[in-house]
Amino acid sequence: xxxxxxxERSSLPxxxxxxxxxxxxxxxxxxxxxxxxxxxxxxxxxAFLARARSxxxxxEDCRSLLRLxxxxxxxxADVQAVAQEHxxxxxRKIADLELxxxxxxxxxxxxxxxERPDCPILADLAGSDAAAAEAAPAERx
Amino acid sequence: xxxxxxxERSSLPxxxxxxxxxxxxxxxxxxxxxxxxxxxxxxxxxAFLARARSxxxxxEDCRSLLRLxxxxxxxxADVQAVAQEHxxxxxRKIADLELxxxxxxxxxxxxxxxERPDCPILADLAGSDAAAAEAAPAERx
DNA sequence: CTTGACCTTCCCCCTGCTGGAAGCCCCATC
DNA sequence: GATGGGGCTTCCAGCAGGGGGAAGGTCAAG
Numbered sequence: 001x002x003x004x005x006x007x008e009r010s011s012l013p014x015x016x017x018x019x020x021x022x023x024x025x026x027x028x029x030x031x032x033x034x035x036x037x038x039x040x041x042x043x044x045x046x047a048f049l050a051r052a053r054s055x056x057x058x059x060e061d062c063r064s065l066l067r068l069x070x071x072x073x074x075x076x077a078d079v080q081a082v083a084q085e086h087x088x089x090x091x092r093k094i095a096d097l098e099l100x101x102x103x104x105x106x107x108x109x110x111x112x113x114x115e116r117p118d119c120p121i122l123a124d125l126a127g128s129d130a131a132a133a134e135a136a137p138a139e140r141x
Numbered sequence: 142x143x144x145x146x147x148x149e150r151s152s153l154p155x156x157x158x159x160x161x162x163x164x165x166x167x168x169x170x171x172x173x174x175x176x177x178x179x180x181x182x183x184x185x186x187x188a189f190l191a192r193a194r195s196x197x198x199x200x201e202d203c204r205s206l207l208r209l210x211x212x213x214x215x216x217x218a219d220v221q222a223v224a225q226e227h228x229x230x231x232x233r234k235i236a237d238l239e240l241x242x243x244x245x246x247x248x249x250x251x252x253x254x255x256e257r258p259d260c261p262i263l264a265d266l267a268g269s270d271a272a273a274a275e276a277a278p279a280e281r282x
Numbered sequence: 283c284t285t286g287a288c289c290t291t292c293c294c295c296c297t298g299c300t301g302g303a304a305g306c307c308c309c310a311t312c
Numbered sequence: 313g314a315t316g317g318g319g320c321t322t323c324c325a326g327c328a329g330g331g332g333g334a335a336g337g338t339c340a341a342g
Contacts, residue, residue, distance in 0.1 A: 004288065014289090019330060033338060035289055044267070051266050056241045059329070069263050076260035080252045083262050087245045094238050097231050100197045104228045111221040119217035121224050122210050125192050126185070145319070155320090156300060164298095174307060176320060200298070 001038040010046035017046060025049060025063060057086055142179040151187035158187060166190060166204060198227055 007014040020026050021036070026045055028036040038046075045066065052062045064082050068074045103124075110120045148155040161167050162177070167186055169177040179187075186207060193203045205223050209215045244265075251261045 002289075013331085015331065016329080018290095023329095033289080034291095035338085047268055048266050051268060053329095055245060055266075056238070065263070065266060069267065072258060074258050074260075075256040076252050076258060076262075077254040077256065079260045079262050080249055080254040083245055083249045083252070087242065087249055090238050090242045090245065094235055094242065097197070097235050097238070101228065101231045101235065104196060104224055104231065108221055108224045108228055111217050111224070113218040113221040115216040115218065117213060117215050117217060119215075119220045121217075121220050122206070125189050125196075125206060126210065127188055127192060143320075154300080157298080159321095160299060174320085175322095176307085194298090 001043065003036050003038070006038045006043050006046060009043055010050050012046055012050050020046070020049060020059075023059065025059070025066065055086075056090060057082075061086060142184065144177050144179070147179045147184050147187060150184055151191050153187055153191050161187070161190060164200065166200070166207065196227075197231060198223075202227060 001009075003014045003017055006012075007017060010017070012020075017026070021028060026042055026049075028038045028042050031037045048066065048069065049062050052065055053059075057065065061082055065079065068079050068082075107121045107124055112118070142150075144155045144158055147153075148158060151158070153161075158167070162169060167183055167190075169179045169183050172178045189207065189210065190203050193206055194200075198206065202223055206220065209220050209223075248262045248265055253259070
């Protein structure tokens with residue numbers, strides 16, 4: 001298979017596939033004309049990568065997962081550990097974003113949104129203590 | 142004020158402040174020795190930027206907000222629009238992450254986490270339809 | 283034979299910094 | 313006056329995770 005076919009079937013852009021080869025995640029063979037020649041196994045790996053990326057794993061996580069996937073004597077605990085760590089990162093990220101969202105929502109709600117210049121959002125950003133005390137649920141320090 | 146002082150007071154690294162100057166967010170004067178000479182206004186702007194960044198605004202958002210902040214004839218609606226758009230981005234991001242989290246949590250919970258190789262996490266990533274149908278709350282398409 | 287769709291490599295661009303090297307500057311100390 | 317240790321300056325390189333596009337080789341159809 002050429003890269004276009006594989007791109008379509010794995011739903012990864014060709015650019016991305018070339019990049020994954022560059023960083024050693026896949027190692028397709030080459031035809032005599034220099035074209036990459038992907039096997040079914042390569043395609044399978046790329047689909048694996050696409051799915052892992054869609055779950056938010058970093059490329060380094062993907063490398064580990066792919067190694068485990070190919071290691072028939074792996075321990076499922078090792079896979080679980082990678083996934084659990086990622087899960088924790090996601091949970092922390094969500095918590096961060098929810099804090100931001102709460103603060104922003106509060107500020108946006110309090111802003112009149114008219115043609116006048118007075119704005120609690122800018123007041124908060126400018127560090128007005130009154131604005132901070134009154135408008136921001138997230139603490140400032 | 143020299144950059145070190147300003148860095149401390151704005152709680153931004155000196156490197157970051159130089160970067161903000163490079164992209165035109167601040168324009169400190171220069172002493173005869175070439176050192177950056179920050180005014181109170183510069184410091185104020187940097188603190189504004191630090192706060193806006195901590196709320197997750199992009200640097201381009203920051204540029205807009207700073208312009209509005211300095212425009213005494215601004216309409217608060219314009220500020221609100223920037224913040225609302227950012228709020229929407231955050232909300233979408235949280236939704237994405239929550240989808241990932243639900244799927245991952247499900248997979249991690251179903252994995253035995255022992256020394257055996259069988260693992261629903263890898264089965265899902267590998268696109269096993271059985272694993273997908275049974276293990277993944279997030280749809281695959 | 284030409285056209286157009288592929289494919290190749292190459293390098294720069296993005297966001298938002300961070301680290302490091304090489305080289306001034308300034309103040310204190312010996 | 314030399315020296316030492318901070319500061320400060322610039323520039324260069326790099327991180328993730330690719331995207332855009334140029335310049336050129338290849339291949340099958342008409």
